[in-house]
Amino acid sequence: xxxxxxxxxxxxxxxxxxxxxxxxxxxxxxxxxxxxxxxxxxxxxxxxxxxxxxxxxxxxxxxxxxxxxxxxxxxxxxxxxxxxxxxxxxxxxxxxxxxxxxxxxxxxxxxxxxxxxxxxxxxxxxxxxxxxxxxxxxxxxxxxxxxxxxxxxxxxxxxxxxxxxxxxxxxxxxxxxxxxxxxxxxxxxxxxxxxxxxxxxxxxxxxxxxxxxxxxxxxxxxxxxxxxxxxxx
Amino acid sequence: xxxxxxxxxxxxxxxxxxxxxxxxxxxxxxxxxxxxxxxxxxxxxxxxxxxxxxxxxxxxxxxxxxxxxxxxxxxxxxxxxxxxxxxxxxxxxxxxxx
Numbered sequence: 001x002x003x004x005x006x007x008x009x010x011x012x013x014x015x016x017x018x019x020x021x022x023x024x025x026x027x028x029x030x031x032x033x034x035x036x037x038x039x040x041x042x043x044x045x046x047x048x049x050x051x052x053x054x055x056x057x058x059x060x061x062x063x064x065x066x067x068x069x070x071x072x073x074x075x076x077x078x079x080x081x082x083x084x085x086x087x088x089x090x091x092x093x094x095x096x097x098x099x100x101x102x103x104x105x106x107x108x109x110x111x112x113x114x115x116x117x118x119x120x121x122x123x124x125x126x127x128x129x130x131x132x133x134x135x136x137x138x139x140x141x142x143x144x145x146x147x148x149x150x151x152x153x154x155x156x157x158x159x160x161x162x163x164x165x166x167x168x169x170x171x172x173x174x175x176x177x178x179x180x181x182x183x184x185x186x187x188x189x190x191x192x193x194x195x196x197x198x199x200x201x202x203x204x205x206x207x208x209x210x211x212x213x214x215x216x217x218x219x220x221x222x223x224x225x226x227x228x229x230x231x232x233x
Numbered sequence: 234x235x236x237x238x239x240x241x242x243x244x245x246x247x248x249x250x251x252x253x254x255x256x257x258x259x260x261x262x263x264x265x266x267x268x269x270x271x272x273x274x275x276x277x278x279x280x281x282x283x284x285x286x287x288x289x290x291x292x293x294x295x296x297x298x299x300x301x302x303x304x305x306x307x308x309x310x311x312x313x314x315x316x317x318x319x320x321x322x323x324x325x326x327x328x329x330x331x
Contacts, residue, residue, distance in 0.1 A: 019244040028247060035252060
């Protein structure tokens, strides 16, 4: 233990009077359930925040790309501005995800099993993104028009993000992640049929607002669930 | 009917066991973070951890981050099993007297 015994003796005298005693079985079960619910909320509380961040990022980022040609002739956002906004919100959302993820797992040291899954999962994000970039590059080199590349890149990447969300849900047993991933797969498959620039509008609205909805849902699940099944069960 | 494990059957220790049980089997948690999750004083937590350490329910490992010593805690296999047994017994007891 990392505290001196002196501190232990002085501080337990008043607080241990009650908490060393058992309660009635029903109350003990309630205490157990309540404690695990609190821990889950504290450890997982960052997930809805990340979801909300991504919701805002999709809404703004894809919204900006849509505004390049979406409201012509009434309005057109310059390409440089739109792409700048898109990249900026992406960087902010990725940064926020990493920061929140690291913060929530502070003080927890992974053992062999979860460490391996986490590393493979993390590396797959990078490897998969690079592969998508390469595939797209090869298609462009072989004659894919810029118009079609405009449809291909976001759709294939969102397809990949959807698959990764589902994988995360499978690895860490998080149903909301599977649902969000499934939603993204659906969007990625439907959007190209709308054509440019309407696929961007679909990503902005259905994707962005979808993430915001998942965020609210997730927060309610974390705060409201009284029937959390202990991980040990 | 089985007896409820007296080591776990105390509010503070039940909360500690319940919290450690939410971790993945291989994961360990630093003392200050556990303290924060439980909202217990360091002294109180230490006392109860010592009682959980006696029957080897809790593994305590010490490591260093730079010069700062950090104590990491996790449920042992025996502890995890004892916690599961405790929950089973609790449910049996509750089922027997609705």
